[in-house]
Amino acid sequence: MHLTAPRRPADGLLEHDLSLDGVPGLFWTAGDAAPAPLVLLGHPGGLDRMYPRLLGRARSAVAAGFTAATIELPGSGDRPRSDDLEAARTDLRPAIAAGRPVDAIAERLVLPLVERAVPEWRAALGALLERPDVTGPAGFTGGPTAIGLRLARVEPRLGAVVLFAGSVVPRVMDDEARRVTVPVHVMLQWDDAGNDRWRALEMFDALGSAEKSLHANLGGHAGIPAHEGEAVARFLERHLR
Structure with a gap:
């Protein structure tokens, strides 16, 4: 892993660009x-587009006593595009808008993305945990939901997972959800036009974790209330300290 020299995008925050086997990302301390637990910040792809929100989440994580990091998703940002993923995205949006069944399309989009992205997240986690200023266990917050779900199942170095139920999870992944044992906190926006709330509730019900919680709030995809950040911080503090 290569890290650039730090810059200060905000008071009390150091930010590095990172690169791991050609995968770009960001790291904040x-x-x-003092070494601090790591929180991985999941996002839907496009670091430049997502940067303002990621910076806000990183500031909150560091203010709560953590370090934070994120990486770019396959096929997003400046990374090479996948014709298959782009075709599936193109098919998915009108199907959701029209209320048609989307599971077959979601499998074409989500499953290949999960298969490619999760090993990269795990490699980044391993490299960051070797740093003297980072401790484990680590946490994962955000989305896409399916990536967080797979990480929750396969990554023993995670002590807590926070999922934003704002993206499609193919039903074939319900079996994976049943094998999740790490504590999970789910945030659901009740009026998210691009997400099937009942499918999100089925996914939550399938989770095998002995400790799991779900906070549902009125509002659209981008309307998560500010106080939910406090709930997430308390959840991570409980499981990562």
């Missing part, structure tokens, strides 16, 4: 000597 408070800049002091």
Whole structure:
């Protein structure tokens, strides 16, 4: 893993560009000597487009006593495009808007993305945990939901997972959900036009974790209330300290 020299995008926050086997990302710390647990920040792809939101989430994580990192998704940002993934995205949007069944399309889009992205997230996690300023266990927050779900099942170095139920999870992944044992906290926007709330509730019900919680709030995809950040911080503090 290669890290650039740090910059200060905000008071009390150091930010590095990172690169791991050609996968770009970002890493944030408070800049002091004290090692802190790592929180991985999941997102839907496009680091440049998502940067303002990711920076806000990183500031919150570091203010709560964590380090934070994210990487670019396959086929997003400046990474090479996949014709198959682009075709599936093109088919998915009108199907959701029209209320048609989307599971077959979601499998074409989500499953290949999960298969490619999860090993990259795990490699980044391993490289970051080797740093003296990072400790485990780590946490994962955000989405896409299916990537967080797979990481929750396969990654023993995660102590807690926070999922934003704002993207399609193919039903074939319900069996994976049943094998998840790490504590999981799910956030669901009740009026998210691009997400099937009942499918999200089925996914939550399938989770095998002995500790799982779901917070549902009125509003659309981008309307998560600010107080949910406090709930997430308390959840991570409980399981990563």
